[in-house]
Amino acid sequence: MPISEDCAQSTNLKVEDVQLSMDDLEMIQVIGKGSGGVVQLVRHKWVGTLYALKGIQMNIQESVRKQIVQELKINQATQSPHIVLCHQSFYHNGVIYLVLEYMDRGSLADIIKQVKTILEPYLAVLCKQVLEGLLYLHHERHVIHRDIKPSNLLVNRKGEVKITDFGVSAVLASSMGQRDTFVGTYNYMAPERISGSSYDYKSDIWSLGLVILECAIGRFPYIPSEGEGWLSFYELLEAIVDQPPPSAPADQFSPEFCSFISSCIQKDPAERMSASELLNHPFIKKFEGMDLDLRTLVESLEPPMNIPE
Structure with a gap:
């Protein structure tokens, strides 16, 4: 009523x-x-x-x-x-x-469309917030998100980053008997999910690693061998499962950042760090205590839409 x-x-x-x-x-x-x-x-x-x-x-x-x-x-x-x-x-x-x-500054996808790349200090602040959200989902709610991607990481004018769609990806899927099916966006899927193996919380960490690397280099990390364009659906799945994972260029990024990305996108889930371990990674710790606020980045951008009165 x-x-x-x-x-x-x-x-x-x-x-x-x-x-x-x-x-x-x-x-x-x-x-x-x-x-x-x-x-x-x-x-x-x-x-x-x-x-x-x-x-x-x-x-x-x-x-x-x-x-x-x-x-x-x-x-x-x-x-x-x-x-x-x-x-x-x-x-x-x-x-x-x-x-x-309602998150009034749209998604991480909206932000990277405008800025193209995000600098390491801002990435560390962003990462910490997402990892704290994943830690909550994994340890308090016992939920695997299964669809971490730029459009599911939302931002508001305060500079807060929040995970969305976990209720849809986990609760709805499990309620309809789809727990072990292809739920999520394949671009950011971990190798074990694509190959049909069992998976756990570490699959979300793989996805986050790809997202953060994309924000840093300004393009999706998997590209054709000639270096331009996009892989086809089957080429991408094959690359994720069979090829070495992408890495951050050592000549462009700090050792801490390169190590962080490597810790996220290990092919073997057992070798990937958990959300709690990544929160203590040197890349995250490096910028703690500094006067860094995502609000500074967000305020410089155009909002995703004009809201009528």
């Missing part, structure tokens, strides 16, 4: 206090599309707060739908400053909707 404007203003209700419906939300514009669904920027009609509303088409049995909605409600209890907050979830006309925290 939608809440009235008078009720919202007189009681200072928060969105978490009352179950939302589509009637409570004003659609502003589409801000993202993907295989998982469409994301729209919405405004609460009575409170005025902006949210990201993700709709996921779910043509499934009612019993499974109820299970998914229940598990998504449990995920609303997430307590990490490095995970995008899911305020609520609800079902409407065959679609599950997630009412998500």
